[in-house]
Amino acid sequence: MLRAMDEMIDPGDLRLFVAVAQQSSFVAASRRTGVPTSTVSRAVARLEERLGVRLLHRTSRRVSATDEGARLLARAAPLLDQLRDLLEDAADREEEPSGRLRVTAPVVTGAERVGRALIAYAAAHPRVSVDLRLTNSVLSLVEEGLDLAFRVGPVAEADVVARRLWAIPSALAASPEVVARALGGRRRVDAATLARAPAVVTHPGRPWRFLGADGVVRELRPNERFAATDPRVAVEAALAGLGVVRAPAEMIARAGGLVALECALGEPEGRELFAVYPSRRLVPRRVRDAIEWVRRTGPGGSDVARRRRPPG
Incomplete structure (x- = not known):
C-alpha cells in the first residue's frame, strides 16, 4: 500500500483522516x-x-471511505485510541489532573447540579479546562469527541460505560385552582379522574408511568393541555393553572404554590442520572475525578465537592 516507505507519515495527518472518515464530512x-x-x-x-492510494470518495454531498480507506480506518482508529490512552495514562501519573474535559449534560440538570459541580471542579484544578455542552439531544461521544456525558436513563448506547449516580424522584402536583376545578378538591385521585384533567407534560405523546405497591408499572395517557420540554417551564405552566404537572419532585417543592397529588396507580416513576463515558481500557484522571465531584452533589451525596477537593 505504501508507495514511498522512506517518507515519514505524519501521525497528525492520519488522525485527521480518521476524523473525516468517521464523520463522513470534512466540515464535521x-x-x-x-x-x-x-x-x-x-x-x-x-x-x-x-x-x-485514494482513501476517500468526495462528492458535493458526502464523503465516504474507499476500500483502501476503510481498511486503513479499521486498523488506524484503534491504534490512535491506544496511543491517546497511553499518553493520558502517562499524564495521569502526575498529582494534578490536567487537560481539556469535554462534557455534555441535559439542559436542566446540567445547569444546576452538574454545572455547579463542574464549576467547583474547574476552580479547584487550574490545569483542567472544561467544555460543557447543555442539550437534551443524545450526542455521540465518539463522533463529537466528548470525554463524558451525564444522561437521564435508561442508557441504550453501545460501546459506552454507564455509571449510575443518583435517582431523580418525580412527583405530581397542580395549582389549588386546578385541584378544585378538575379534581373535585381531592389530592388523591383515581386513574380516570387524572386522565380527564388537563395536564402539563414535558414529553408530548408519551404516557405517564406509575410504580404500584405491587411492583407493577402502569401507564396513563395524560390529557395534554400544555407541553414544554424544559420541566422548569412546565412547573411554571402548572403554577399558572394550566393543569396537573409531572416533574422532578425537588423542582416542584422548590417552586412552592403547588399542591402535591397522589394517584391510585402508584408513585410516579422517577428517572436515574448516569455518567457515561467511552468503554475503553483507560479513563483519564480528569474524567474519573469529575464524575466523583458530580456524584457528591447529588441527592444523598455529601455535597463536599463544593467546599473541598476530593482525595487524590
Missing part, C-alpha cells in the same frame, strides 16, 4: 478536532499522496 471533522477545514483537506490529500 473540522468541528470535532478544532482544525480548520482547509488544513484537514490538505492533511488527507498529503496522506493519500504518501500512500499512493
